[in-house]
Amino acid sequence: MLTLKNIIENRNAVIEGLHKKHFAEAEKVIDEIIDLDKERRNTQKELDTALAEQNKIAKQIGALIGQGKRSEAEAAKEQTARYKEQSKLLGEKLNEYEKMLRDKLLQVPNLPHESVPEGRTAEDNKTERTGGVVPDMPTEALPHWELAKRYDLIDFELGVKITGAGFPVYKGKGARLQRALINFFLDEARNAGYLEIEPPHVVNTDSGYGTGQLPDKEGQMYHVTVDDLYLIPTAEVPVTNIFRDVILAEKDLPRKLAAYSACFRREAGSYGKDVRGLNRLHQFGKVEIVRIDKPEHSYDSLDEMVRYVESLVRKLELPYRILRLCGGDMSFTSSLTFDFEVFSAAQKRWLEVSSVSNFESYQANRLKCRYKTAEGKTELCHTLNGSALALPRIVAALLENNQTPNGIRIPKALVPYCGFEIID
C-alpha cells in the first residue's frame, strides 16, 4: 500500500497517478484518507496525554507507598479513575480510526511510474520491442492440444478424471520437456546471480496479505479452510514473504532469488477458447525471479530483469514481443510492468509467458521490508519480480512453432536438458 506520508505530502500527484490507473473516485478516497489521518493524529495526541497523566500518578503512588504514606496513596488512586475511563474511550476511538484508515489504504492501488503509457485496456499497451522470427506455418499446422494428443505428451481428459478441467497430466516426453525447462530456467537464473529457493507451496494468511493477494484476490486462490492456508498462485508469495518484517543492511542489497513452484489458480470466471489446451490452467509450473533492492536502483534492476527474461526467450528461439503495460492494464500493485508474449504459430496468437514488475515500496510497505541506510535511517525497500518463465504457454509455443512432418524439434539450448532432439 501507499505510505501515508506520500499521500499527505503529494496529494495532487497521487490523485493524478491514480487517474492514470483508472482508479475510480481518486479524489474522494484520498481526501477521506487525509481527513481520517488528521482525526487519528488528534486522537493519538489526546490518548498519549491521558496515558502520560496516568503513568505519572502511578509512579507517585509507588513512591508514596515506599514512604509509607498510605492514605495519600489511596487518595491518589481515586484520581486515576477519570483518566482510565478517558484513555479507554480514546483507545477504542484510535483503533477505529486506524482500522478505517487501513481499510481505505488497502483499496488504493499503486501509482504508475511516469513512463507508463496512458490507456485503459490491453489495446493501449505499448510494444517495446520484438524479437525472433514468426515461422511461416503451413495451413495444416496443428494447435498444441492436437500435437499433445498425436505424440501422447499431455492428457487433458485424464486430468479431468483425476481432478478436473485445467489439471493436465504430462506424459513421457511431455513430462520430460517440463522437467527440462524447469532445470534450464533454474540453471540460467543461478548463472545470472539468483539464489535458488524451494519454497512452501502453501502459505498462511499473513503471507497472503504481505504480497497483496489478500484481501482483494481472495477468490483467486485455493483455500484450505481446515487449516486456513492458501495454495500459492505463484512462488512470488512465499519467496517475497521471506522478507516480511525484515530490516536488511544496505550492503545486503540487492537480494536476488529464484524459485520453481507449481502455481495454483482458481481462474474463476474464465471460459471459452482462451482456456483451450495449455492456454489457461488451474495448476502450472513456473520459475519466478524476485528481487529486493534500494529505491534508487530498482529501475536499473527492472531493466536487468527484462533483459534476463529476454535472453531466455531468445535461447528458446521463440518469436516474442515485450509490452509496456498501460495504466489501465497494469496490476493493482505494480508501478511499471513489462509483459512478455510469445507467438504461438498454429493458434496464431500471442501468449503471455512473463510479467516483470517493479512494485516500488508498495509491497514493501505491507511486508514491512526495510533496510538501514549508511546514515542509519530505516527506509522501505523496493520489490520486483518476474516470471522466468511460466511453463505451459512456452510448451504450447514450442510445440506449435517447431512442428515438422518428422516431429517436433527441440531448440538447441534445451537438448542437453531434454536428452532428445525431436519428439516423434
Next chain:
RNA sequence: GGUGAGAUGGGUGAGUGGCUGAAACCAACAGUUUGCUAAACUGUCGUGCGGGUAACCGUACCGGGGGUUCGAAUCCCCCUCUCACCGCCA
C-alpha cells in the same frame, strides 16, 4: 494423535508486580592504539505512532488477544506457534 516444556531486543540469555524498553555476554557499527591484520580499550547500538527545525520529549510494544491492579515482561483466561518424548509414517 497423546504427554510435557517453552515463546524476552540481530543472537545467547537474565528478569515473578513499581527504580526494567528491559541486565550480562556475543555479534554489528564508530573511534583510540597500530607498518598492515589481530588483540585491547572507549563509545554507539530495537521498532511503531504522536509532537518538535533539531537536540529531544511523550506513548505503545517482552508470541497474539482479553482480564486483574493506581501500576504487568512478571498474576489470571483464551488462542497461536515452537521444542522434547511417545505413537504413526514418506
